[in-house]
Amino acid sequence: MVTVRVPAKVNVQLGVGGVRPDGYHDLANVFFAVALGDQVTATPGTGVTLSCDGPDAAAVPLDDSNLAARAARLLAARHGLAEPGVHLHIDKAIPVAGGMAGGSADGAAALLACDALWGLDTPLPVLLELAAELGSDVPFALLGGVALGRGRGELLEPLPVAGTFHWVFAVADGGLSTPAVFRECDRLREESGLGSSIDQVPTPDADPALLAALADGDPVALAAALANDLQAAAVSLRPSLADTLHAGTEAGALAALVSGSGPTCAFLAKDADAAAHIAAALRASGTCRTAHPTHGPVPGARVVHTSA
Numbered sequence: 001m002v003t004v005r006v007p008a009k010v011n012v013q014l015g016v017g018g019v020r021p022d023g024y025h026d027l028a029n030v031f032f033a034v035a036l037g038d039q040v041t042a043t044p045g046t047g048v049t050l051s052c053d054g055p056d057a058a059a060v061p062l063d064d065s066n067l068a069a070r071a072a073r074l075l076a077a078r079h080g081l082a083e084p085g086v087h088l089h090i091d092k093a094i095p096v097a098g099g100m101a102g103g104s105a106d107g108a109a110a111l112l113a114c115d116a117l118w119g120l121d122t123p124l125p126v127l128l129e130l131a132a133e134l135g136s137d138v139p140f141a142l143l144g145g146v147a148l149g150r151g152r153g154e155l156l157e158p159l160p161v162a163g164t165f166h167w168v169f170a171v172a173d174g175g176l177s178t179p180a181v182f183r184e185c186d187r188l189r190e191e192s193g194l195g196s197s198i199d200q201v202p203t204p205d206a207d208p209a210l211l212a213a214l215a216d217g218d219p220v221a222l223a224a225a226l227a228n229d230l231q232a233a234a235v236s237l238r239p240s241l242a243d244t245l246h247a248g249t250e251a252g253a254l255a256a257l258v259s260g261s262g263p264t265c266a267f268l269a270k271d272a273d274a275a276a277h278i279a280a281a282l283r284a285s286g287t288c289r290t291a292h293p294t295h296g297p298v299p300g301a302r303v304v305h306t307s308a
């Protein structure tokens with residue numbers, strides 16, 4: 001049996017370029033791994049089977065479309081294993097379809113758990129390549145910490161960061177579809193007359209002030225630099241997110257932003273006590289389903305337990 005712990009992410013900067021011919025957008029994507037995470041346990045089995053526990057378990061598909069199952073099959077195929085055998089149990093704490101890369105996290109965790117269970121010793125560069133095949137957010141879940149993602153987000157460069165930052169995540173009722181949010185971003189750009197194609201939108205770049213705030217461990221400077229080009233699109237599709245963002249700011253957050261493609265909202269706090277207070281205020285506000293205080297950065301997917 002092998003258990004892997006894997007973090008969720010928030011994008012502290014999500015710069016979105018124009019639509020590429022393959023339908024993806026080039027990004028300047030600064031990923032930040034937080035302690036809120038899932039656990040994936042791999043045990044020997046016949047075929048690839050799945051189970052899931054947690055408050056959102058009912059929303060998690062248990063068929064071959066699950067990123068954890070796809071990861072197990074992809075790893076097996078890479079090693080020429082004709083009949084992969086594994087049962088994967090997901091302890092799910094990351095909101096589903098919430099913009100925190102929960103499915104991607106489980107895909108990364110399953111790669112690592114199956115690799116250990118099957119004794120494959122796959123080198124990290126190969127795991128990262130398989131991760132990129134599974135989805136744009138999956139490589140970062142293997143790496144963790146803070147990293148700049150270029151291309152569609154899969155080309156990663158670890159970034160220096162000092163200290164610990166405190167966050168609160170407000171979980172919405174129901175998810176948002178990532179492709180639908182990118183499409184809405186394009187639609188809003190077209191509507192404003194800017195255009196949405198790769199030759200109309202400047203290629204985004206990481207903000208030097210944001211990188212300095214991370215390297216200095218300065219939450220006030222980070223708060224001033226947080227930016228998400230998908231936020232307007234997420235709020236356009238789910239206008240009630242404006243109330244959630246407002247409630248967290250009123251409760252003393254240094255800054256509020258939509259996490260990735262949303263609808264989870266992220267709030268930066270000055271310390272752990274402030275985070276606990278903001279989370280309680282958000283829960284009481286009636287503008288979200290629940291709110292979790294947490295911190296980061298934390299490492300990427302890692303084995304936390306192995307037994308025969």
Ligand SMILES: C[C@](O)(CO)[C@H](O)COP(=O)(O)OP(=O)(O)OC[C@H]1O[C@@H](n2ccc(N)nc2=O)[C@H](O)[C@@H]1O
Pocket residue numbers: 011014023024025026027029099101104134135136137138151152153178179182260261
């Ligand atoms: C919004 C983010 O979570 C920010 O980290 C990611 O960019 C999304 O990553 P993901 O969920 O792993 O996305 P993928 O599974 O690779 O792609 C899902 C869909 O999102 C859109 N997509 C995704 C990544 C990207 N750079 N440009 C896109 O336009 C495309 O419509 C794509 O078909």
Ligand SMILES: Nc1ncnc2c1ncn2[C@@H]1O[C@H](COP(=O)(O)OP(=O)(O)OP(=O)(O)O)[C@@H](O)[C@H]1O
Pocket residue numbers: 059060061065066067068090095096097098099100101102103104106107137175176178260261262
């Ligand atoms: N292991 C998984 N956990 C949750 N959802 C999964 C999983 N595997 C596949 N899915 C499917 O993927 C959809 C998106 O789920 P996910 O939780 O990854 O979204 P997300 O956090 O918004 O993604 P991202 O932030 O990477 O764009 C779900 O609605 C579900 O149908």
